[in-house]
Amino acid sequence: MSRYVYPFDQGDKDQKDLLGGKGANLAEMTKIGLPVPPGFTITTQACRAYMKDGHVPPELRVEVTMAIREIEDRMGRRLGDFHDPLLVSVRSGAKFSMPGMMETVLNVGLNDASVKGLAEFSGDERFAWDSYRRLIQMFGRTVLGIDGDLFAEALEEAKRASGAITDVDLSAADLKGLVERFKQIVREQRGRDFPQHPREQLDMAIEAVFDSWNTERARLYRRRERIPHDLGTAVNVVTMVFGNLGESSGTGVCFTRDPSTGHSGVYGDYLANAQGEDVVAGIRNTLPLAELESLDKTSYGELLQAMRRLETHYRDLCDIEFTIERGTLWLLQTRVGKRTAAAAFRVATQLVDEHLITMDEAIARCTGAQLSQLLFPQFDATAERELLTKAMPASPGAAVGEIVFDNAQALERTGEGVSVILVRRETNPDDLQGMIVASGVLTSRGGKTSHAAVVARGMGKCAVVGAEEIDVDPAAQEMRVAGRVLTAGETIAIDGSTGEVFLGDVPVEDSPVMVYIAAGLEAGLAAAEDEATAELIHAVDRVMNHADAKRRMQVRANADTAEDARRARVRGAQGIGLCRTEHQFLGDRRRDIERVVLAEADDEREAALAELLPVQRQDFIELLEAMDGLPATIRLIDPPLHEFLPDLTDLAVKVARAEDEGTVDERDVALLAAVRRMHEANPMLGLRGVRLGLKLPGLFALQIRAIAEATVQLRKSGKDPRPEIMVPLVGSVRELHLVREQAEAILAEVGAAHDIRLDLPIGCMIELPRAALTAHRIAEEADFFSFGTNDLTQTAWGFSRDDVEGAFFADYLENGVLTISPFETIDSDGAGALVLTGVAGGRSTVPGLHIGVCGEHGGDPESIHFFHDAGLDYVSCSPFRVPIARLEAGRAAV
Ligand code: ADP
Ligand code: MG
Numbered sequence: 089m090s091r092y093v094y095p096f097d098q099g100d101k102d103q104k105d106l107l108g109g110k111g112a113n114l115a116e117m118t119k120i121g122l123p124v125p126p127g128f129t130i131t132t133q134a135c136r137a138y139m140k141d142g143h144v145p146p147e148l149r150v151e152v153t154m155a156i157r158e159i160e161d162r163m164g165r166r167l168g169d170f171h172d173p174l175l176v177s178v179r180s181g182a183k184f185s186m187p188g189m190m191e192t193v194l195n196v197g198l199n200d201a202s203v204k205g206l207a208e209f210s211g212d213e214r215f216a217w218d219s220y221r222r223l224i225q226m227f228g229r230t231v232l233g234i235d236g237d238l239f240a241e242a243l244e245e246a247k248r249a250s251g252a253i254t255d256v257d258l259s260a261a262d263l264k265g266l267v268e269r270f271k272q273i274v275r276e277q278r279g280r281d282f283p284q285h286p287r288e289q290l291d292m293a294i295e296a297v298f299d300s301w302n303t304e305r306a307r308l309y310r311r312r313e314r315i316p317h318d319l320g321t322a323v324n325v326v327t328m329v330f331g332n333l334g335e336s337s338g339t340g341v342c343f344t345r346d347p348s349t350g351h352s353g354v355y356g357d358y359l360a361n362a363q364g365e366d367v368v369a370g371i372r373n374t375l376p377l378a379e380l381e382s383l384d385k386t387s388y389g390e391l392l393q394a395m396r397r398l399e400t401h402y403r404d405l406c407d408i409e410f411t412i413e414r415g416t417l418w419l420l421q422t423r424v425g426k427r428t429a430a431a432a433f434r435v436a437t438q439l440v441d442e443h444l445i446t447m448d449e450a451i452a453r454c455t456g457a458q459l460s461q462l463l464f465p466q467f468d469a470t471a472e473r474e475l476l477t478k479a480m481p482a483s484p485g486a487a488v489g490e491i492v493f494d495n496a497q498a499l500e501r502t503g504e505g506v507s508v509i510l511v512r513r514e515t516n517p518d519d520l521q522g523m524i525v526a527s528g529v530l531t532s533r534g535g536k537t538s539h540a541a542v543v544a545r546g547m548g549k550c551a552v553v554g555a556e557e558i559d560v561d562p563a564a565q566e567m568r569v570a571g572r573v574l575t576a577g578e579t580i581a582i583d584g585s586t587g588e589v590f591l592g593d594v595p596v597e598d599s600p601v602m603v604y605i606a607a608g609l610e611a612g613l614a615a616a617e618d619e620a621t622a623e624l625i626h627a628v629d630r631v632m633n634h635a636d637a638k639r640r641m642q643v644r645a646n647a648d649t650a651e652d653a654r655r656a657r658v659r660g661a662q663g664i665g666l667c668r669t670e671h672q673f674l675g676d677r678r679r680d681i682e683r684v685v686l687a688e689a690d691d692e693r694e695a696a697l698a699e700l701l702p703v704q705r706q707d708f709i710e711l712l713e714a715m716d717g718l719p720a721t722i723r724l725i726d727p728p729l730h731e732f733l734p735d736l737t738d739l740a741v742k743v744a745r746a747e748d749e750g751t752v753d754e755r756d757v758a759l760l761a762a763v764r765r766m767h768e769a770n771p772m773l774g775l776r777g778v779r780l781g782l783k784l785p786g787l788f789a790l791q792i793r794a795i796a797e798a799t800v801q802l803r804k805s806g807k808d809p810r811p812e813i814m815v816p817l818v819g820s821v822r823e824l825h826l827v828r829e830q831a832e833a834i835l836a837e838v839g840a841a842h843d844i845r846l847d848l849p850i851g852c853m854i855e856l857p858r859a860a861l862t863a864h865r866i867a868e869e870a871d872f873f874s875f876g877t878n879d880l881t882q883t884a885w886g887f888s889r890d891d892v893e894g895a896f897f898a899d900y901l902e903n904g905v906l907t908i909s910p911f912e913t914i915d916s917d918g919a920g921a922l923v924l925t926g927v928a929g930g931r932s933t934v935p936g937l938h939i940g941v942c943g944e945h946g947g948d949p950e951s952i953h954f955f956h957d958a959g960l961d962y963v964s965c966s967p968f969r970v971p972i973a974r975l976e977a978g979r980a981a982v
């Protein structure tokens with residue numbers, strides 16, 4: 089029979105779904121014999137039933153009665169009794185720790201009668217009334233929703249009236265008066281008396297915990313942390329133990345080892361004569377835990393033993409909440425402790441050295457996200473700097489540069505070797521070029537899913553967004569902030585990890601871990617300025633080596649130029665998974681492409697293409713040389729042709745103006761006609777990829793010939809080039825067949841001319857649903873597949889990636905249609921299902937078909953695990969993300 093209540097001696101740590109984190113760990117501590125006060129957990133299932141029905145399930149009330157009675161019998165006390173009453177705390181505890189939720193209510197069960205019983209039993213009247221006022225205060229705030237300041241002010245007033253410095257200086261009489269005042273606040277604010285019946289207090293507190301699951305701040309927190317809204321929270325009801333029973337009592341928190349270095353030792357804080365929340369609230373100064381030894385040697389010894397026991401049991405760093413009641417130690421909470429990115433690596437390897445965990449477990453505990461935090465460049469924290477504003481940290485890193493307000497400026501200044509920060513109100517796809525060349529991006533509008541944020545993260549580029557205090561005025565070429573007016577060309581510095589924007593030049597440095605990744609262990613150690621950093625680098629090195637040894641998937645990089653290729657290679661890339669060739673047609677070569685498009689006769693077009701051949705060949709020579717000995721997948725030209733032509737409106741205006749002035753250039757007129765002819769309403773679904781290749785066969789032929797000739801030339805000079813030819817946007821096997829025929833003919837011809845056998849692999853992107861669905865057919869013509877998950881996501885959803893982010897993603901994240909952008913993490917039910925279909929189809933025709941992924945998802949941790957499970961051979965991602973993908977591919981394999 090399913091039930092809603094689990095006494096602590098009936099659960100364990102693996103039941104976090106049902107009992108929440110706190111409840112599962114309280115049960116585990118009980119199980120291993122540590123001193124936990126008796127109690128029980130109400131399951132998340134009960135919370136879900138409450139949310140669905142709007143009231144608690146009737147069975148729950150019965151089960152709570154039974155569980156409470158059991159505790160009462162064990163303790164020989166009754167909840168809220170007149171003599172020696174049993175009191176409990178009511179604590180929320182979801183599966184994931186959630187600071188946005190209701191806090192704890194302590195001392196439930198106290199009322200006007202039982203407060204006297206408590207005084208009698210404890211022999212401490214002051215303590216009893218202190219406990220009662222705490223109950224009304226916490227209950228009033230968290231259960232009845234009364235503004236906490238009203239209680240805090242009344243407390244201050246009571247202290248003033250009696251000349252008390254801290255709350256421990258208040259006498260029993262003072263506290264009695266304060267209780268009356270608190271009860272009056274409840275009456276005034278809620279039009280009812282503070283509930284006197286212990287069971288009513290308990291039931292109200294339980295429901296309040298359930299309700300707190302859906303408060304605004306809890307929902308906001310879950311959205312940010314990607315926690316589903318339908319999990320619900322558990323509620324823990326725990327027998328009260330008292331740290332505020334005089335000087336032989338107290339409360340504290342501790343870690344089983346140093347949370348930043350992983351070294352063993354005694355780390356924590358202690359506060360005598362206090363209840364739990366006082367430590368966090370910082371009402372009085374805490375003592376270092378080590379001083380407990382001189383206050384209460386026995387309890388201290390017991391605590392150290394419990395810490396060791398927990399660490400052995402969890403085999404990880406734990407944090408612990410404890411209370412000492414008149415010399416008796418009680419444990420009230422434990423969990424595997426949160427830690428910084430650096431600590432994750434150091435703690436994990438430290439535990440390996442102590443033979444507490446294996447290396448497999450160690451890499452499971454160090455995430456790609458943590459590694460990426462260690463790789464971002466840093467501002468030199470010791471430098472002097474002036475803060476202009478602080479906004480949303482959208483994409484980490486540290487960047488310094490001149491302010492530019494548009495693409496043209498960005499290109500011009502970076503062309504002159506100057507670093508720039510692109511400053512916009514918000515960005516859109518037109519700003520892409522500027523974003524690519526800029527060192528960082530700063531916007532005054534938009535959130536974490538805005539275009540600027542998403543694109544910058546994809547590029548691994550530092551970005552700060554939504555800086556509302558900045559007034560960006562591109563027309564005036566200035567931005568106004570903090571009473572200053574900054575114009576284009578002035579220098580600012582932005583920190584994408586903190587959201588800070590500084591005036592002027594702040595020195596930036598590579599992080600030592602980055603130095604290690606790019607230049608090896610020796611260099612990394614040399615860059616480390618202290619022992620702790622050197623230890624960190626050793627730890628990262630061990631984790632990376634183990635991940636590399638364990639992973640099944642290879643990691644390639646998306647690299648368009650020789651420089652990118654080299655950058656990827658030093659970071660451990662095992663090839664290029666995607667070389668986009670369209671960049672090679674921008675800039676000076678745009679004119680040549682125009683000629684190809686405008687050519688009226690075939691020979692004219694041939695001539696234009698012939699001029700492009702040598703430059704294109706040179707591109708490939710450089711790229712393949714940089715990747716010597718490793719595979720390099722070169723994608724034939726993909727975007728719609730009009731992207732290489734002038735903007736329709738701009739050109740129309742130019743021609744019209746020229747006509748007025750009688751200075752018409754015939755070439756412009758012809759160009760305008762061509763641009764008009766090629767204008768498409770839906771270019772991303774239009775004449776692009778293989779469609780364009782088949783329509784203008786000379787273009788693919790040129791590229792294939794350039795690849796073939798580059799290969800021949802490098803081979804002749806003793807190199808080992810390994811290009812792979814990739815055809816984009818294939819939807820039908822026949823398309824690939826036609827390109828393949830053409831390609832094979834060219835390869836044979838070039839090969840024959842040089843007496844070299846050129847059978848380069850020819851494969852295609854799988855980026856349309858139809859390609860995934862007909863992959864078994866396409867595999868007949870393909871030597872490899874590469875999933876283009878960006879387009880696949882776009883076409884699976886029917887979303888235009890360039891438009892939706894700003895248009896309605898924010899709404900979709902708000903109303904729960906999306907929990908994360910499907911362009912960031914693969915949507916496993918949709919686009920992901922197409923990947924699985926494509927893999928199964930392809931390999932049913934060609935067992936062992938080589939398959940990779942080259943979309944943005946190739947660098948996303950969660951997606952990498954999906955691709956591992958899908959059986960892919962490699963992921964390809966931006967050079968910057970290569971180390972992260974290596975680690976995550978290793979983690980996926982253990
Ligand atoms: P949080 O999740 O915010 O830490 P907790 O439920 O752990 O909230 O409780 C807040 C404080 O109250 C902690 O210091 C905890 O140790 C203390 N506390 C909770 N239950 C009891 C209890 N039964 N007896 C004594 N102190 C308690
Ligand atoms: Mg706690």
Ligand code: MG
Binds near residue numbers: 726816817855878879
């Ligand atoms: Mg594509």
